[in-house]
Amino acid sequence: MKQEIFAPGLLTGKSVLITGGGTGIGLAMAQLLGELGAHVILVARTAETLEEAVTKLHTEHISADCIPVNIREEQEVTELFDTVSAKWGGCDFLINNAGGQFTAQALNISANGFRSVVDLNLQGTWQMSSAFARMLIEKGRVGRIINIVLCLQSGVPGMVHAGAARAGVMNMTKTLAYEWGEHGILVNAIAPGTIATSGLKQYNTDQIQKGVSRLPVSRIGRADEIAMAAAYLLSPAGSYITGTTLEVDGGEHLLGASDQIKG
């Protein structure tokens, strides 16, 4: 079906670095972008998971490599882009997909708990974006960034830290689109709703079902539906789009905060 939507070879000659690329939404994006011809470079902390993902992609004839990195560590991010430059001469696209949080009511979150989530979702995304842009500018290359955020229009009860961090990423998306447009770097975000991945293990199944039954499109989303949005933004069809957040959420952004799940 995907091959009927996107032309075969659409991304041939392009390379894309995907954080959190060994699992869930990140892996689905690697699979689709790889099927369309891109070389995919997967990044996350767990080497074993990354290697399993690369092996799977190779069996599907996708050109894939991986590098274990903790995006919260500035030095590891610097070394990552040194490696990408040295091994592959750089890359064209960056997808900041790594992220997450724990659920807790705001009054139960310590300063360090809040910091850990901001560190991963906002600081980590910034460190990756900044190093990627510097690499492109130094090489005189153009490129694109996609930030995976979270549906948050009505607040995010039970996830105040993640909501604040992702709102920061959405605003950063606009500012960087503005500042880096002159360097030929397009910066956009995708805000998934509730998507069936192993990342949902930490949530209560009944709560998830209750949440999705209220959606205008009353089902849970699939990881490949996020991947298709990414393929669109990275394809020539996305060449005049920058600074936007595309909601791929079955209409979740239309619901009020009272319809959301409490953590």
Ligand SMILES: CCCCCCC/C=C/C(=O)SCCNC(=O)CCNC(=O)[C@H](O)C(C)(C)COP(=O)(O)OP(=O)(O)OC[C@H]1O[C@@H](n2cnc3c(N)ncnc32)[C@H](O)[C@@H]1OP(=O)(O)O
């Ligand atoms: C319900 C239906 C709606 C579903 C919609 C879901 C939408 C979103 C889905 C997803 O995001 S899927 C992705 C799934 N994966 C994850 O979210 C996992 C990511 N989480 C993590 O990687 C870690 O939790 C973290 C956020 C990065 C923190 O890791 P770190 O190693 O830094 O943590 P710790 O050192 O253990 O703790 C730091 C700090 O935080 C406090 N803390 C940890 N857990 C809790 C908790 N459950 N409640 C309150 N506080 C917590 C911990 O105590 C530490 O604080 P201090 O004790 O030092 O003050």
Ligand SMILES: NC(=O)C1=CN([C@@H]2O[C@H](COP(=O)(O)OP(=O)(O)OC[C@H]3O[C@@H](n4cnc5c(N)ncnc54)[C@H](OP(=O)(O)O)[C@@H]3O)[C@@H](O)[C@H]2O)C=CC1
């Ligand atoms: N599933 C859903 O309903 C939704 C998901 N999202 C977001 O989409 C993204 C993907 O989520 P999903 O695929 O569902 O869940 P996963 O838990 O599968 O994805 C999270 C990925 O991030 C990686 N990661 C976590 N911390 C770090 C770090 N410090 N450095 C590098 N990599 C890291 C993890 O690998 P490792 O642990 O090996 O480092 C993992 O591969 C996340 O940002 C999530 O918050 C947003 C809205 C809804």
